[in-house]
Amino acid sequence: MSVAILTAALTGPIAGKADNPNLPTSPEEIAADAKAAWEQGASIVHIHLRDGQGRPTADLDVARRVVGLIGEVCPALIQLSTGVGLGVPLAARAQLVETRPAMATLNVCSMTFNDAQFLNPPDGVRRLAARMRELGVKPELELYDTGHVEMALALFEEDLLEAPLQFSLVLGVRGGMPATADSIVHLVRRLPPDAVWQAIGIGRHNLTMTAIGLAMGGNARTGMEDTLMLRRGVPAPGNAALVTRLADVARALERPVADVEQARSILGLSD
16 A cells, blocks of 8 residues: 555644643754654654743744754654644734745634634635745645535635645544544545545544544544543653554554655655
């Protein structure tokens, strides 16, 4: 079978060190975990930024520092999250693409996210998509529910996105689609045939959903944004251990793990 692109989502916007002291939050910790995750097979590192108090931030100085530190220690493709945190307005989040990472997330719809609202107004999403295309930043289209695929495809029809489209199927967020094999199969059937996609399972669903995605020929994401546990009752000692576990699953399914250059080629990224 084809190689599997593994992504490590290192930090996320919600958990803190009180939940797991191994969660990286400072620029130096995030860079160190990026290097460790890359060494275990992650060709992409998905980055949420934190301020000095550990809170989600869209500060451009913090972004430039984190991107620079990661670039110094490993060649992994950097994917900045424009989700940032649920209380941060889209206009502030969108500014992060001005740092010109290789990739950045594009959340195509607003939604209920657990007990909060994740607001992505259509006009703002269109402006962000257009700016990402201008800057040459590859969008990672995050789908939290089945109806989101039509919104993503509408952006493509409006010439705001370039093929191959990259989709992330996020499963298990309360307010989004359930973490089931049926959800993955239903969405994959509706994606363009040349699309690149990955499965993301949240919390206790992480290993199951990513394994199903890999078995179906997709890619997969893990990391301490998605789960703080290596197994029941065992907190993850860091992102590297979660990537190692996922890489072992991929290889057991006879899916060799993609290196950075292979991932770059599959995603249609320029050098």
